[in-house]
Each structure stands twice: as C-alpha cells, then as structure tokens.
Amino acid sequence: MAQDRPKVVATPPSGRISDYFGTLVFGLKQMKESLAPSVFKKVMEAIDKGSKIDTSTAEEIASAVKVWAMSKGVTHYTHWFQPLTGSTAEKHDAFFDAHAGIEKFKGSALVQQEPDASSFPHGGIRSTFEARGYTAWDPSSPIFIFDKTLCIPTIFVSYTGEALDYKTPLLKSVETINDAAIGICQLFDRNVRKVTPSLGVEQEYFVIDKALFATRPDLVMSGRTVFGHNPARGQQLEDHYFGSIPTRVKDFMMDFEIEAHKLGIPVSTRHNEVAPSQFEVAPVFEEINKAVDHNQLLMDLMSKVAEKHNLKVLLHEKPFAGVNGSGKHNNWSLITDTGVNLFQPSNSARENLQFLTFVVATVKAVYDNADLLRASIASASNDFRLGANEAPPAIMSVFLGSTLTGVLDELEKNGNVKIEKGDNMYMKLGISKIPEIILDNTDRNRTSPFAFTGNKFEFRAVGSSANSAGPMTVLNVIVAEVLRNMAKDIEKEMAGGKEKKIAIVNVLRKYIKDSKKIRFEGDGYSEEWAKEAEKRGLSNLKSTPFALDVYQDKKVIELFGKANVLTAIELHARHEIMLENYIKKVQIESRVMGDLALNHVIPTAIQYQNKLIENANGLKGLGLDNKAAVETIKEVSKHIELVKENVNAMIDARKKLNKEEDVVKRAKGYSTEVKEKYFDKIRYSVDKLELFVDDEFWPLVKYREMLFIK
Structure with a gap:
C-alpha cells in the first residue's frame, strides 16, 4: 500500500537556491572561468551573432567541458536533440578510449555526431537504407549534466541538410x-x-x-x-x-x-x-x-x-x-x-x-x-x-x-x-x-x-x-x-x-x-x-x-x-509525419479499447450477469418479486451487446482504412470513421456497465481510486 512505503525526502544541497542553481550547467560563468579570454569571446560571438566556431576553438571548449564534467563524476556524453517524435533523443558515448587507455573528448565530437536518421520520423526525406543524419551543437543553449551524462543540445538534420527536428526551424524563426x-x-x-x-x-x-x-x-x-465513469466527486466543488x-x-x-x-x-x-x-x-x-x-x-x-x-x-x-x-x-x-x-x-x-x-x-x-x-x-x-x-x-x-x-x-x-x-x-x-x-x-x-x-x-x-x-x-x-x-x-x-x-x-x-x-x-x-x-x-x-x-x-x-x-520538402515531410503520428495514436487507442472491452469488460460483465440470473431465478423459485433483478439483467445485456457490436464495427472500419494508401485520406478516415463514430459509443456502454457490475468484480481501477492522491 502507498501509506506503507518509506517516504522519499528531498534534501536541497543548501538552504539557498542561489547556492546550487545551475551547478550542473556549463554556462557562461563556467566558460569564463575555464576558457582563455579569446576563446570565450568566440563563444559569445557564436551565441549572440551565430558566428561559426572554428576547429581550434572547439578543441579548447571540449577540453574544458571534459574536465568540468569528469570532476562531477561524468563518464559519458551525448548529443541531446529533439526529433519529430515529440520527445528528446540521446546516444551515449564514453569519454574513455580503451585503445589509448585514457579519457578523450575531441572538439569534433562536441560539434557534430552521426546518429541513425532513418529510424526517426522523416516523412520520406530519407530512404530506409539511407541512414546517415547529423547532430550539430547549438552553442546558444547551455551544455548540462543529466543522469550522470554530459548533454550537448544540438540540432538534427538529414545527410542532405533538411531539418529532422524542432530546434532547427525554431532557431531560424x-x-x-x-x-x-x-x-x-x-x-x-x-x-x-x-x-x-x-x-x-x-x-x-x-x-x-x-x-x-x-x-x-x-x-x-x-x-x-x-474507459472510466466519473466519480461522485470530481472537480465540481x-x-x-x-x-x-x-x-x-x-x-x-x-x-x-x-x-x-x-x-x-x-x-x-x-x-x-x-x-x-x-x-x-x-x-x-x-x-x-x-x-x-x-x-x-x-x-x-x-x-x-x-x-x-x-x-x-x-x-x-x-x-x-x-x-x-x-x-x-x-x-x-x-x-x-x-x-x-x-x-x-x-x-x-x-x-x-x-x-x-x-x-x-x-x-x-x-x-x-x-x-x-x-x-x-x-x-x-x-x-x-x-x-x-x-x-x-x-x-x-x-x-x-x-x-x-x-x-x-x-x-x-x-x-x-x-x-x-x-x-x-x-x-x-x-x-x-x-x-x-x-x-x-x-x-x-x-x-x-x-x-x-x-x-x-x-x-x-x-x-x-x-x-x-x-x-x-x-x-x-x-x-x-x-x-x-x-x-x-x-x-x-x-x-x-x-x-x-x-x-x-x-x-x-x-x-x-x-x-x-x-x-x-x-x-x-x-x-x-x-x-x-x-x-x-x-x-x-x-x-x-x-x-x-x-x-x-x-x-x-x-x-x-x-x-x-x-522548405517545401521539409513542410511536406512534417505534414506526413504529423498525419502518421495521428493515425498511429488513434489506432493504438482503438486497439486498447477493443482489447479491454472484449477481453476484460465483457467477460466480467457476463460473469456478473450470470450471477444476477441465478439470483433472479432464486427469487422466482421462492415466489418473490424479481422484477428489479430482471430489469438490471436486461440493461446489462443491452450494454454487453452494444459493446460487442460497436467494437467489431470499429475493428472492421480500421481494417478497411489500413488498406488506404493516401495518408491524408487514411488519417481523416481514422478521425471520422473510427474515433468520432465509435469511441464515445463504446465508452458510454462500458462506463454504464461499470455502474452495474459489482465493484469486487470490475477489472479496471476506478477514477475515484486514481484521482484523489494524498
């Protein structure tokens, strides 16, 4: 139980936030302290004016960053970027060079890396077999340490230079x-x-x-x-x-x-x-x-x-x-x-x-x-x-x-x-x-x-x-x-x-x-x-x-x-990526609904229905009025049938749409023929069954149990 778990106490390094703010960031203060004035000046020009950082400057920065990071127990570095998945991405490399037996971090590794571009959303910009893409350091966003890893904020572009991320167009804008x-x-x-x-x-x-x-x-x-019926108390108070x-x-x-x-x-x-x-x-x-x-x-x-x-x-x-x-x-x-x-x-x-x-x-x-x-x-x-x-x-x-x-x-x-x-x-x-x-x-x-x-x-x-x-x-x-x-x-x-x-x-x-x-x-x-x-x-x-x-x-x-x-190519790619993302998310939700409804909710509802029938027959055998029980059985039966009918129809609609090659038509179909037509109908019947089925048997944790954390 939650109340039996040991309490996790958050202890700040100091009583004042100002004492530890930015301690995991290689920011302007750290740069000024660790870089030669001429090198620091070039970094500032890159930040303020977008000037290019030359190879020798990158080497000096990389050397200072490595010393700083290792002093904090860091063993790996990564180019931290924002592909069109919507989340961040990273590939960790060790400072340690096994052949040389020492820790190394070159300026070239700071400035640029080559992650696999074909495995990220690209909207047709890259063929599957053309894997090369590049991450390039963004000096205007500070390097930081996260999870004992040195993180270098970067842009992410294809081999032919098209943006495959969110940061590149933002910087241009x-x-x-x-x-x-x-x-x-x-x-x-x-x-x-x-x-x-x-x-x-x-x-x-x-x-x-x-x-x-x-x-x-x-x-x-x-x-x-x-699925999930509203609890008696939500946000109305x-x-x-x-x-x-x-x-x-x-x-x-x-x-x-x-x-x-x-x-x-x-x-x-x-x-x-x-x-x-x-x-x-x-x-x-x-x-x-x-x-x-x-x-x-x-x-x-x-x-x-x-x-x-x-x-x-x-x-x-x-x-x-x-x-x-x-x-x-x-x-x-x-x-x-x-x-x-x-x-x-x-x-x-x-x-x-x-x-x-x-x-x-x-x-x-x-x-x-x-x-x-x-x-x-x-x-x-x-x-x-x-x-x-x-x-x-x-x-x-x-x-x-x-x-x-x-x-x-x-x-x-x-x-x-x-x-x-x-x-x-x-x-x-x-x-x-x-x-x-x-x-x-x-x-x-x-x-x-x-x-x-x-x-x-x-x-x-x-x-x-x-x-x-x-x-x-x-x-x-x-x-x-x-x-x-x-x-x-x-x-x-x-x-x-x-x-x-x-x-x-x-x-x-x-x-x-x-x-x-x-x-x-x-x-x-x-x-x-x-x-x-x-x-x-x-x-x-x-x-x-x-x-x-x-x-x-x-x-x-x-x-x-x-x-x-x-560019027109980049816009087209983004449009296709967003449509594919929409299709996949609605598809996943549709499958989850079908699985929960057919394999969890309906078997439970039928089991409960059978218990009601037994009780109703028992009342009838004793010569007692079983009208209320019969009405409940009818209501439960109705929603079981509605769930089956709508889930099966939704699956058929999904199968039909998956044959559609035009991504625009397929995405719009998933909106109108799957989500809008069936999601609310299926949910309505399942949520009604939640009200009827004995709480002891209901297979899903309810809203009232999830929403009122203490």
Missing part, C-alpha cells in the same frame, strides 16, 4: 523575427540592434500512484484512460484549485525542483490545478530557444523523479474524462537589446506608439494565419481537450481586454484616443504625443486561445505534451511576415510625404480594421461564439487531420520559404 522586428524598432529607436523572442511555459500535468497506473493498460499504452498541495505530491515537487534548479531551469511557481490530482509548474521567462529546451528537459526530469516517489506523471492532454485536461500555456514576448519589452506599456510616448505597433502586428498575424496557428497545436491528444469547456476552443481568436480594445477601436475610427481617467487607467493616444499607458486592468479571459495578458501574449491552446518549438516557430514566422509588410507600408506612407508618426498611425488604422474579426472578448466556450465565428468567416477545425491541411497551402509554403525557416 528567431533569426527571421529578429530581422523583421529590428526594421520596425528602428523607426522608434536607432540604437536597437537585436530583438529576441522570450518565452515562459506554464506546464500542467497529472500525478497518480505508480502502482495504480500499472494496473491500467490504457494508461500504459496510450497515456489516457479510454472547485476546492482543488490553489488548495493545499497533498504531502506526497509536495515531496515530489520539492525533489524535482531541486534537480531543476541544479540544471539551471528557473522554475518558480507550483500549485494545484482545477482537476483532482492535476498540478502546474511554471518558470520565469527565458530566451525562447533556451525556454523550449528547459521545458523538454523538465518533462523528462519530472517523470524520472516521480519514479523515486512511486508516482507517475501524466502529460497527456486528457488522461481522464469528465475533468479538466492539461495545457502548456506559452507566454510569448519580444525583448530588445536595449532592455525594452515591446509588449510592455511605458510612460514614454515613443515606446507606447511602438507598443501599439507590435500589438497590432501580432493581432494581424493571428488573423492572417489563424488556420496555421491552429495546425501548430494540432495532435490526437490535444483534440480531446480543445473546445471541451475547459480549454480554449479550436477557433482561433485574440483577447485584448476592454481597455486595449477601446484604444484600438478609437484609433481605427478617429486616429486619436482619449479614455477618461477611471479607477486605475488613463490613456490618450495622439499623433504627436502619447503619454503613459497603464497595464490593462480587465479580467484575463481563460476561454481565449490567444490572449494579451499585460506585457505578453499567452497562447493557451498548446497541449501539455507538445514541444513548444512547433507553435512558437509558427508564431515567430507569422509575426515576422506582418512586421516586414508593415515596414513596407509605413515606408510607402512616408515616401508619399507623410510625417513618420502619422505614417505609422495610418498603417495601424488599416491593420486594425483588416484584422478586427479575429478579436473576441466574450465566452469562447459558448455556442453563440461558434455561430458568430462562423459568420465572421473564422475556421473551427476540431480534428487534427483536417487542421493539418493548411500545411499543403501554397501561401503557407511560400511564407516559410520566404522566411528561410522550412
């Missing part, structure tokens, strides 16, 4: 938005030389007992419970949210936070989420590439630390029906090298016009590319969460809050805004002078997929198991495209004789008008919004295979090509 944003920033401040996307990732997750997890084949195989953290979970949290801090991951917030056994961890903001790496590492770290505490972390977006699913809220902003957050209102007139310019550009980007943004967060698991009155709908919209909405409406109408002083806000926008804009004091809209939240935009629709690099790459690319177009339009206005500020305001007014349909301040869960969105011409793509069609759009291919982020 960082460059493209930097270039585009500088063009706008220099209209306001000629000193700006660099703009960096910043990201804070709020990670939601469930925690359940490890032993209970192991008893549920559906959780083990697919990450979610395909709303007492779990921000409540006292269960002791066992708190011990686990403290343990993984200690390890996260050693790895330089700046986790700062932990709390109970809405659903029972659901929690959240959030870091402070970091440069986007580092933030994505840290989130990927954090998910792995949480899972490993949970094992020590006999717990299991569930990162699936919807592991339990009837309670809230889990998201990964991506808080995105743009920071200049002069220290200005471009989404932070200021008391400077110049910076406030700049602030509005970047806000309007972002809104326009979402409007122009709503379907692409939706596709960026599409997955089989996230489909269970989106639009379920617990998460943003699949309809993309932007929430700005009443104050900022009022500003944009007045700017569009008059080119000038004046909002009288209220409780804590006052804004006046003119062409020649713009005084302080106080942060929006309206409520945050949790039903919006993309919301302005004071000094950043929060993309709330990203799924909890996703690699944030995917949606953030898309966001960087689409905003960069609008910024480039905006710079051209402002230049045209100025070429026509308009003063710079007037030119900017004129362009803003046009962009506000053009993108107005994407702005929505109300309840995103409501049916009224779905109808209104349809009137506005906004898409409601509820299923992944249909949402992914946009990757075949000529305009999208041109968009990524112009940004130098993904």
Whole structure:
C-alpha cells in the first residue's frame, strides 16, 4: 500500500537556491572561468551573432567541458536533440578510449555526431537504407549534466541538410523575427540592434500512484484512460484549485525542483490545478530557444523523479474524462537589446506608439494565419481537450481586454484616443504625443486561445505534451511576415510625404480594421461564439487531420520559404509525419479499447450477469418479486451487446482504412470513421456497465481510486 512505503525526502544541497542553481550547467560563468579570454569571446560571438566556431576553438571548449564534467563524476556524453517524435533523443558515448587507455573528448565530437536518421520520423526525406543524419551543437543553449551524462543540445538534420527536428526551424524563426522586428524598432529607436523572442511555459500535468497506473493498460499504452465513469466527486466543488498541495505530491515537487534548479531551469511557481490530482509548474521567462529546451528537459526530469516517489506523471492532454485536461500555456514576448519589452506599456510616448505597433502586428498575424496557428497545436491528444469547456476552443481568436480594445477601436475610427481617467487607467493616444499607458486592468479571459495578458501574449491552446518549438516557430514566422509588410507600408506612407508618426498611425488604422474579426472578448466556450465565428468567416477545425491541411497551402509554403525557416520538402515531410503520428495514436487507442472491452469488460460483465440470473431465478423459485433483478439483467445485456457490436464495427472500419494508401485520406478516415463514430459509443456502454457490475468484480481501477492522491 502507498501509506506503507518509506517516504522519499528531498534534501536541497543548501538552504539557498542561489547556492546550487545551475551547478550542473556549463554556462557562461563556467566558460569564463575555464576558457582563455579569446576563446570565450568566440563563444559569445557564436551565441549572440551565430558566428561559426572554428576547429581550434572547439578543441579548447571540449577540453574544458571534459574536465568540468569528469570532476562531477561524468563518464559519458551525448548529443541531446529533439526529433519529430515529440520527445528528446540521446546516444551515449564514453569519454574513455580503451585503445589509448585514457579519457578523450575531441572538439569534433562536441560539434557534430552521426546518429541513425532513418529510424526517426522523416516523412520520406530519407530512404530506409539511407541512414546517415547529423547532430550539430547549438552553442546558444547551455551544455548540462543529466543522469550522470554530459548533454550537448544540438540540432538534427538529414545527410542532405533538411531539418529532422524542432530546434532547427525554431532557431531560424528567431533569426527571421529578429530581422523583421529590428526594421520596425528602428523607426522608434536607432540604437536597437537585436530583438529576441522570450518565452515562459506554464506546464500542467497529472500525478497518480505508480502502482495504480500499472494496473491500467490504457494508461500504459496510450497515456489516457479510454474507459472510466466519473466519480461522485470530481472537480465540481472547485476546492482543488490553489488548495493545499497533498504531502506526497509536495515531496515530489520539492525533489524535482531541486534537480531543476541544479540544471539551471528557473522554475518558480507550483500549485494545484482545477482537476483532482492535476498540478502546474511554471518558470520565469527565458530566451525562447533556451525556454523550449528547459521545458523538454523538465518533462523528462519530472517523470524520472516521480519514479523515486512511486508516482507517475501524466502529460497527456486528457488522461481522464469528465475533468479538466492539461495545457502548456506559452507566454510569448519580444525583448530588445536595449532592455525594452515591446509588449510592455511605458510612460514614454515613443515606446507606447511602438507598443501599439507590435500589438497590432501580432493581432494581424493571428488573423492572417489563424488556420496555421491552429495546425501548430494540432495532435490526437490535444483534440480531446480543445473546445471541451475547459480549454480554449479550436477557433482561433485574440483577447485584448476592454481597455486595449477601446484604444484600438478609437484609433481605427478617429486616429486619436482619449479614455477618461477611471479607477486605475488613463490613456490618450495622439499623433504627436502619447503619454503613459497603464497595464490593462480587465479580467484575463481563460476561454481565449490567444490572449494579451499585460506585457505578453499567452497562447493557451498548446497541449501539455507538445514541444513548444512547433507553435512558437509558427508564431515567430507569422509575426515576422506582418512586421516586414508593415515596414513596407509605413515606408510607402512616408515616401508619399507623410510625417513618420502619422505614417505609422495610418498603417495601424488599416491593420486594425483588416484584422478586427479575429478579436473576441466574450465566452469562447459558448455556442453563440461558434455561430458568430462562423459568420465572421473564422475556421473551427476540431480534428487534427483536417487542421493539418493548411500545411499543403501554397501561401503557407511560400511564407516559410520566404522566411528561410522550412522548405517545401521539409513542410511536406512534417505534414506526413504529423498525419502518421495521428493515425498511429488513434489506432493504438482503438486497439486498447477493443482489447479491454472484449477481453476484460465483457467477460466480467457476463460473469456478473450470470450471477444476477441465478439470483433472479432464486427469487422466482421462492415466489418473490424479481422484477428489479430482471430489469438490471436486461440493461446489462443491452450494454454487453452494444459493446460487442460497436467494437467489431470499429475493428472492421480500421481494417478497411489500413488498406488506404493516401495518408491524408487514411488519417481523416481514422478521425471520422473510427474515433468520432465509435469511441464515445463504446465508452458510454462500458462506463454504464461499470455502474452495474459489482465493484469486487470490475477489472479496471476506478477514477475515484486514481484521482484523489494524498
């Protein structure tokens, strides 16, 4: 029993986090201390400017890294990368050279390795027999030690140079938005030389007992419970949210936070989420590439630390029906090298016009590319969460809050805004002078997929198991495209004789008008919004295979090509990989449902049915009324037959679809002819049987046993 297990105590190395933060990271401090000044300078140039590291510099860095790692008991190193599987990958090599009898680590091993590319998803870029691929060091993300292994963050590309990972396009998108944003920033401040996307990732997750997890084949195989009736008490009392953290979970949290801090991951917030056994961890903001790496590492770290505490972390977006699913809220902003957050209102007139310019550009980007943004967060698991009155709908919209909405409406109408002083806000926008804009004091809209939240935009629709690099790459690319177009339009206005500020305001007014349909301040869960969105011409793509069609759009291919982020070949490959991934996940869940239903639930239900028949006959033999027993038998029999009928029909549909060679048609068929047609029907009958069958006989651990961990 859980209560009989010895308690795992998390002991920090020091009473202060600052004493051990980043001790397992070969960061700037360690580099500066261990590298010659000339070598350190070259590393900084590689980080800041993307300069190439030469062979001699790589040798010196490798030598310093090896000494540092071995001083901490490390014997192996790996190139740590993020293939299109969605998780991280690593191949460990020893420092020890048996032939030389010494530990070695060459600069060439630091900079590049050759893992087998054919065994990772490649979407047809590589033939099975063409195995070669390359990992290459990313100096902008720090080297770290994890599980006594030196981990070198890298990109992953094919032999012919196509990206086979999430990091490569993300890094390219960082460059493209930097270039585009500088063009706008220099209209306001000629000193700006660099703009960096910043990201804070709020990670939601469930925690359940490890032993209970192991008893549920559906959780083990697919990450979610395909069956399970709602317990009498779920989240309806709303007492779990921000409540006292269960002791066992708190011990686990403290343990993984200690390890996260050693790895330089700046986790700062932990709390109970809405659903029972659901929690959240959030870091402070970091440069986007580092933030994505840290989130990927954090998910792995949480899972490993949970094992020590006999717990299991569930990162699936919807592991339990009837309670809230889990998201990964991506808080995105743009920071200049002069220290200005471009989404932070200021008391400077110049910076406030700049602030509005970047806000309007972002809104326009979402409007122009709503379907692409939706596709960026599409997955089989996230489909269970989106639009379920617990998460943003699949309809993309932007929430700005009443104050900022009022500003944009007045700017569009008059080119000038004046909002009288209220409780804590006052804004006046003119062409020649713009005084302080106080942060929006309206409520945050949790039903919006993309919301302005004071000094950043929060993309709330990203799924909890996703690699944030995917949606953030898309966001960087689409905003960069609008910024480039905006710079051209402002230049045209100025070429026509308009003063710079007037030119900017004129362009803003046009962009506000053009993108107005994407702005929505109300309840995103409501049916009224779905109808209104349809009137506005906004898409409601509820299923992944249909949402992914946009990757075949000529305009999208041109968009990524112009940004130098993904080629047509790479986009096609990613589209195919995502479709195949969807098919496999729905296929696995379908098989799990069939196995559990036919080999566990129905035999148990029949056994219980026979006991009911015996009891009913016994009552009849005694001359007693057996009407209630007979009605129960009929109800149980009905659901047994429904389960058999629907499972067999689902298997037939699956067999038929597996003969379909077109991956798009096969994926859409798995959505409409397998998942949508049978999953809910089978689940409904199985969950009804759970209510009828004696608790002693039911073969699956129930929600009430899994969801209330102490």
